[in-house]
Amino acid sequence: MTISTADPLDHLNYTYRSGYSLPQAAYTADSVFRAELEKVFYANWLFVAASREVPTGGRLTWTIGDESVVLARTRDGVLHAHHNVCRHRGSRLLPDGASTGRTIVCGYHSWTYGTDGSFRAASDMGESFSQRCGTELSLRPVHVRETGGLIFVCFAEQAPPFDAAHEAIEDQLRPHQPERTDVAARFHYRVAANWKTLVENNRECYHCSPNHPEFCLSNFELGVNGDSRTNAEYENALAAQRPRWLEQGLSDRQVSFPDGGFHRVARLPLRDDFETESMSGKLLAPLLGDLTRPHAGSVRVVTLPNSWTHVNADYVVTTRLTPVDVGLTDIDLTFLVREGAVAGTDYDLAELTTVWKETSEQDWELCERNYAGIRSRGYEPGPLSPVTETSIVSFHEWWLRHLGTPAGPRAGAAA
Ligand code: FES
Numbered sequence: 001m002t003i004s005t006a007d008p009l010d011h012l013n014y015t016y017r018s019g020y021s022l023p024q025a026a027y028t029a030d031s032v033f034r035a036e037l038e039k040v041f042y043a044n045w046l047f048v049a050a051s052r053e054v055p056t057g058g059r060l061t062w063t064i065g066d067e068s069v070v071l072a073r074t075r076d077g078v079l080h081a082h083h084n085v086c087r088h089r090g091s092r093l094l095p096d097g098a099s100t101g102r103t104i105v106c107g108y109h110s111w112t113y114g115t116d117g118s119f120r121a122a123s124d125m126g127e128s129f130s131q132r133c134g135t136e137l138s139l140r141p142v143h144v145r146e147t148g149g150l151i152f153v154c155f156a157e158q159a160p161p162f163d164a165a166h167e168a169i170e171d172q173l174r175p176h177q178p179e180r181t182d183v184a185a186r187f188h189y190r191v192a193a194n195w196k197t198l199v200e201n202n203r204e205c206y207h208c209s210p211n212h213p214e215f216c217l218s219n220f221e222l223g224v225n226g227d228s229r230t231n232a233e234y235e236n237a238l239a240a241q242r243p244r245w246l247e248q249g250l251s252d253r254q255v256s257f258p259d260g261g262f263h264r265v266a267r268l269p270l271r272d273d274f275e276t277e278s279m280s281g282k283l284l285a286p287l288l289g290d291l292t293r294p295h296a297g298s299v300r301v302v303t304l305p306n307s308w309t310h311v312n313a314d315y316v317v318t319t320r321l322t323p324v325d326v327g328l329t330d331i332d333l334t335f336l337v338r339e340g341a342v343a344g345t346d347y348d349l350a351e352l353t354t355v356w357k358e359t360s361e362q363d364w365e366l367c368e369r370n371y372a373g374i375r376s377r378g379y380e381p382g383p384l385s386p387v388t389e390t391s392i393v394s395f396h397e398w399w400l401r402h403l404g405t406p407a408g409p410r411a412g413a414a415a
């Protein structure tokens with residue numbers, strides 16, 4: 001099929017076919033990627049870090065595309081988020097990563113700000129300058145919300161609604177108290193794949209059985225969101241485990257991308273009464289928060305477009321996606337354990353990270369192979385499974401909605 005149109009977004013509009021993988025340009029065109037940064041990433045709530053990664057007095061900087069945010073928690077415990085842009089001539093203030101300090105000093109001409117973003121000082125600016133100080137030259141704020149021990153920001157002037165996600169995440173995570181944790185380990189990856197292939201891969205477990213032996217020990221690959229394969233074992237596990245969750249005040253409510261929502265929150269049963277996602281079935285670290293028993297299943301929090309988090313009875317692992325280029329995505333995994341737990345005494349670091357580190361690395365390899373094929377002239381969109389991959393269709397619809405391509409011509413375009 002030949003479509004001639006100068007605008008790649010318009011091209012997508014003519015070639016997208018519901019229930020199929022996306023047209024090649026959706027994954028490979030620079031112009032689509034630039035449009036995504038504007039319309040998908042800068043316009044939505046983005047996961048940045050676990051609350052614990054920005055302790056009182058701490059700062060964390062994260063850059064995505066042209067945007068960069070400084071998170072800082074002042075001594076009163078208040079979390080601030082500001083553009084990482086000096087109000088003098090616009091220099092980046094801090095490099096990515098964690099830092100400390102009561103002030104932020106621009107490396108160019110030493111303008112100085114408080115960690116709450118307030119302007120503090122600038123030298124040699126002349127007599128009249130001091131009148132223009134204060135809020136006028138404070139760092140520009142970025143929307144920030146903190147919920148269930150997770151920090152989200154939005155770079156848009158007007159942020160989309162967050163309250164429904166807040167309510168759903170808090171409801172499930174409160175007993176685990178993920179904000180009362182310590183970072184046990186971090187892993188950073190650069191994956192040679194378009195970010196959407198990583199999200200698509202996360203949204204289905206069609207690939208789990210042949211690829212994730214460690215994950216499948218504790219997890220059901222069937223009977224989960226968007227997967228209509230019947231599985232009596234999963235249903236039985238859910239029926240048996242749910243009363244134990246409720247007994248210790250854990251919510252069993254499942255929320256899956258409600259209308260206009262960007263979030264999925266669900267407590268899932270683990271296989272064969274596994275106490276956590278481990279190789280042995282046993283806990284790997286002290287119980288989190290208020291939990292008194294290890295029967296908590298595993299809570300999954302997915303937020304589009306850039307994160308998924310597993311909250312087990314004894315550890316949390318967050319995954320953050322940062323698109324770098326159309327075919328390059330940075331991934332950060334962070335493992336958190338109960339506050340004060342000591343490596344080597346209360347947990348073994350290698351054991352703690354085995355399941356999700358192995359599974360993640362298997363996924364990155366799958367996505368790189370997938371993306372290598374997508375870039376070929378041999379690629380054309382293939383049919384998604386109506387049994388196991390309907391969550392990918394939902395993701396595509398969400399993506400298209402944000403990209404703003406008109407709905408009209410798509411439906412029958414590629415038929
Ligand atoms: Fe920051 Fe000049 S650009 S002090």
Ligand code: FE
Nearest residue numbers: 201208212363
């Ligand atoms: Fe996977």
